[in-house]
Amino acid sequence: MNSNSRAESDRLKKRNWFIEILQRPEIGPFGVMLLLILALGFFSIPENANTWNLFEGEGLNALGIRNNLRIIAQLGIIALGAGLLIIAGEFDLSIGSMIGFAGMCMAITLKWGFHIVIPYISFTNGISVEKFVIASFNNVTPLAAVFITLCFTLFFGWLMGLIVVKTGLASFIVSLSFLFFLRGLTEVCYRAFNKAPDQTAGSTQVSDLPDFKNIVNLPEYGEIGRVAAKRLDPEILLRYYEKLSPDQIAAFSQKLSMAFERVAAKKTEILMNKNISNIEREINNAKEAGNTDLVTTLQSRLLDAQNMAPVVPKDVTNLDIVKAWIDTLPSERPAADFFGGNVLEGMFEWLYQIGWNVNNYGNKFAPGLYNAVFLWILIAIVAWIVLSKTQAGNWIYSTGGNLNAAKANGVPTGKVKISLFMFSAFCATMFAATQVFETNTADAAKGVLKELEAIAAAVIGGVVLTGGFGTVLGIMFGSIIFGIASVAFFYIPYVDGSFYRIFLGAVLLIAALTNENIRKRITGGI
Amino acid sequence: MSNLDPLVKIENLKKNFGNFTALNGVSLEVFPGEVHALLGDNGAGKSTLIKILSGVYQPTSGKIFVEGSEVKFSSPRDASNVGIGTVYQDLALNALTSMTRNFFLGREQIIGPPPFGILKSKEMNKIAVEEMKKIGIFISDPEQAVGTMSGGQRQTLAIARAIYFGAKVLILDEPTSALGQKQQMEVLKTILKVRDLGNIAIILITHNEIHARLVADRFTFLSLGEVIGTGTPDDLKDSDIKRLMAGGAEIGDLAAELKR
Numbered sequence: 133m134n135s136n137s138r139a140e141s142d143r144l145k146k147r148n149w150f151i152e153i154l155q156r157p158e159i160g161p162f163g164v165m166l167l168l169i170l171a172l173g174f175f176s177i178p179e180n181a182n183t184w185n186l187f188e189g190e191g192l193n194a195l196g197i198r199n200n201l202r203i204i205a206q207l208g209i210i211a212l213g214a215g216l217l218i219i220a221g222e223f224d225l226s227i228g229s230m231i232g233f234a235g236m237c238m239a240i241t242l243k244w245g246f247h248i249v250i251p252y253i254s255f256t257n258g259i260s261v262e263k264f265v266i267a268s269f270n271n272v273t274p275l276a277a278v279f280i281t282l283c284f285t286l287f288f289g290w291l292m293g294l295i296v297v298k299t300g301l302a303s304f305i306v307s308l309s310f311l312f313f314l315r316g317l318t319e320v321c322y323r324a325f326n327k328a329p330d331q332t333a334g335s336t337q338v339s340d341l342p343d344f345k346n347i348v349n350l351p352e353y354g355e356i357g358r359v360a361a362k363r364l365d366p367e368i369l370l371r372y373y374e375k376l377s378p379d380q381i382a383a384f385s386q387k388l389s390m391a392f393e394r395v396a397a398k399k400t401e402i403l404m405n406k407n408i409s410n411i412e413r414e415i416n417n418a419k420e421a422g423n424t425d426l427v428t429t430l431q432s433r434l435l436d437a438q439n440m441a442p443v444v445p446k447d448v449t450n451l452d453i454v455k456a457w458i459d460t461l462p463s464e465r466p467a468a469d470f471f472g473g474n475v476l477e478g479m480f481e482w483l484y485q486i487g488w489n490v491n492n493y494g495n496k497f498a499p500g501l502y503n504a505v506f507l508w509i510l511i512a513i514v515a516w517i518v519l520s521k522t523q524a525g526n527w528i529y530s531t532g533g534n535l536n537a538a539k540a541n542g543v544p545t546g547k548v549k550i551s552l553f554m555f556s557a558f559c560a561t562m563f564a565a566t567q568v569f570e571t572n573t574a575d576a577a578k579g580v581l582k583e584l585e586a587i588a589a590a591v592i593g594g595v596v597l598t599g600g601f602g603t604v605l606g607i608m609f610g611s612i613i614f615g616i617a618s619v620a621f622f623y624i625p626y627v628d629g630s631f632y633r634i635f636l637g638a639v640l641l642i643a644a645l646t647n648e649n650i651r652k653r654i655t656g657g658i
Numbered sequence: 659m660s661n662l663d664p665l666v667k668i669e670n671l672k673k674n675f676g677n678f679t680a681l682n683g684v685s686l687e688v689f690p691g692e693v694h695a696l697l698g699d700n701g702a703g704k705s706t707l708i709k710i711l712s713g714v715y716q717p718t719s720g721k722i723f724v725e726g727s728e729v730k731f732s733s734p735r736d737a738s739n740v741g742i743g744t745v746y747q748d749l750a751l752n753a754l755t756s757m758t759r760n761f762f763l764g765r766e767q768i769i770g771p772p773p774f775g776i777l778k779s780k781e782m783n784k785i786a787v788e789e790m791k792k793i794g795i796f797i798s799d800p801e802q803a804v805g806t807m808s809g810g811q812r813q814t815l816a817i818a819r820a821i822y823f824g825a826k827v828l829i830l831d832e833p834t835s836a837l838g839q840k841q842q843m844e845v846l847k848t849i850l851k852v853r854d855l856g857n858i859a860i861i862l863i864t865h866n867e868i869h870a871r872l873v874a875d876r877f878t879f880l881s882l883g884e885v886i887g888t889g890t891p892d893d894l895k896d897s898d899i900k901r902l903m904a905g906g907a908e909i910g911d912l913a914a915e916l917k918r
């Protein structure tokens with residue numbers, strides 16, 4: 133070494149890429165995640181099925197993937213909010229209540245509109261509370277409902293952050309206050325709006341919202357729900373057949389006849405298996421009874437059953453084609469579709485055609501993935517770029533890693549924290565939006581305990597509770613681990629499904645210990 | 659060197675905390691390319707003096723001149739704007755992130771609007787390594803976490819950062835006190851390298867007169883808020899330094915005091 137460098141100054145060895153990957157903090161969560169996915173696939177294969185294909189069982193077949201990814205994605209969204217805030221050194225225990233509150237806001241504005249009023253006490257007819265209406269919007273679209281909700285939730289996020297930053301109170305206690313406050317506010321609002329006679333008085337839910345994501349625009353008819361459209365008078369529907377182009381008709385009828393053939397083939401298979409097993413049982417009975425004549429007749433019947441004529445596929449009618457066409461009409465409420473609809477529908481159609489995404493009756497199993505998955509990936513990509521690639525990311529890490537150092541170097545740590553409280557509220561709102569528009573219901577009990585699940589997922593993914601350490605990829609792995617664990621145990625034979633909580637408790641503890649060790653290794657024990 | 663104009667000049671600085679006089683008329687001159695050691699016992703007022711210089715406290719009376727013109731600081735930002743860079747004992751580093759991220763913390767180089775601009779990692783890595791090299795420490799992996807660096811390397815990082823962001827006066831508050839022998843020497847070498855840059859004035863606060871003697875061009879001794887001696891190593895004999903370190907008392911007096 134020359135005089136410009138010192139022997140002591142650089143004792144780190146250059147690592148190769150393989151070692152580098154193995155030393156990444158996400159490697160532990162990644163391994164656990166893979167194991168759980170394998171376990172889910174393996175244990176969900178039915179006992180009598182003679183296969184090693186992990187994608188055959190309920191856990192990882194098309195519908196299983198659709199349902200499990202929904203659980204993972206919804207948890208993943210709030211885990212990102214919780215995780216980034218923990219990296220900046222603060223907690224948000226209000227996430228679950230914020231979900232309930234946001235769902236309430238959305239459902240109520242969708243149902244009763246949005247009104248800005250000033251209440252006052254009137255003495256004209258005795259004493260009563262009257263209201264002066266400033267502005268009134270009756271038909272609130274899904275997009276507007278989400279925006280109005282965001283105004284409230286982001287405000288509460290901002291307020292929480294402001295209180296934490298200005299008073300120096302622990303965010304644990306401030307957000308705990310908001311946990312109670314928001315849940316209470318949610319219930320009070322539901323009761324205030326749910327009044328007889330048109331609603332169940334005192335109910336804390338809204339359950340009969342229209343299926344916004346499936347509102348389509350039927351030409352010359354106007355807006356109508358997809359299901360209702362398909363139930364219109366056949367005469368009306370057949371008029372649309374005339375308007376379809378020959379190419380469209382050809383495409384639809386090809387798709388439908390393939391599906392009908394598949395259904396017929398499945399029917400044949402089911403019938404044949406049923407007949408064969410019945411006859412075989414009778415043969416066994418006859419053999420036991422020593423009735424040889426009956427055995428021979430039954431054996432010839434068995435041969436017939438094995439060579440049964442296949443079920444004839446249904447013909448594709450013009451009505452079928454119109455209904456298939458209605459299924460392809462785009463949603464007239466894209467915002468509702470964005471939160472509650474499906475994604476990757478084309479891919480799942482293709483998977484159906486190649487014969488994988490098929491249920492026991494030959495129909496398409498899963499129409500696609502829930503859009504919550506898309507939303508999760510989208511938020512994760514943005515969060516990943518911000519956290520690991522931008523100036524703001526460096527501020528977040530330093531705010532949580534060493535608050536005084538960040539302040540001394542001019543980092544606006546207060547703004548960083550407030551923004552992340554708002555981001556956490558934003559994520560809770562997105563969670564609520566996916567729930568509301570998937571199910572068209574909202575309930576005051578929505579989101580209970582979700583804040584703890586989100587924090588657990590973040591910690592399992594490698595976020596250190598004292599702040600300053602963690603990655604977006606890790607948080608995503610943590611969410612997958614949490615989500616899969618909560619369903620995988622259900623399939624393990626002879627094991628109580630609730631064992632998943634025991635498992636998660638252990639994983640959480642081990643993860644927290646591991647994270648602390650990694651942190652100590654990096655800080656040299658500081 | 660002393661034929662140059664002083665970079666920083668302090669005149670008759672006084673600081674009271676209530677009716678407690680922490681500094682009682684301190685005067686000091688610091689020249690570019692010079693290490694000025696500020697020595698004194700605990701409670702002498704060293705920290706108070708540098709906190710005034712770096713804008714944390716405002717003086718009760720007295721004047722501060724930087725490059726000949728009088729300055730008044732109402733915040734640390736004002737001080738750093740005129741080129742006074744302070745490296746505190748805790749170094750203001752985040753042990754969990756990389757050297758580069760710490761070097762540019764709060765002043766990141768980015769493409770795009772702040773705060774969501776993308777970090778120019780490559781450029782920043784290069785600058786951080788070069789600036790560290792200038793004052794004598796070569797780091798091959800600027801992505802390594804600061805927590806994995808040695809105490810001496812961290813001190814150097816904080817110094818290199820202050821210089822890169824425009825410090826003309828570098829104030830080091832007890833930079834060697836928390837380090838082992840070998841790393842203390844590393845830091846002293848770094849201080850000499852900074853001095854060799856020629857345009858930076860260094861104020862070195864220390865307890866350790868050996869360290870001061872190894873690197874300092876000029877000493878100032880504080881005791882009970884007053885300057886009790888100042889000069890170059892040539893002006894001051896060893897016995898003077900020992901006496902002044904002990905707050906002005908003669909060794910003989912101390913010995914007598916201990917025997918009582």
Ligand SMILES: Nc1ncnc2c1ncn2[C@@H]1O[C@H](COP(=O)(O)OP(=O)(O)O)[C@@H](O)[C@H]1O
Binds near residue numbers: 678702703705706707
């Ligand atoms: N903020 C303050 N309020 C009151 N007294 C202070 C304050 N800061 C320092 N002092 C007093 O001023 C004196 C000098 O302190 P300081 O400058 O920290 O000494 P040194 O750094 O030389 O050990 C001490 O007696 C200390 O108690």
Ligand SMILES: [Mg+2]
Binds near residue numbers: 704
């Ligand atoms: Mg001190």
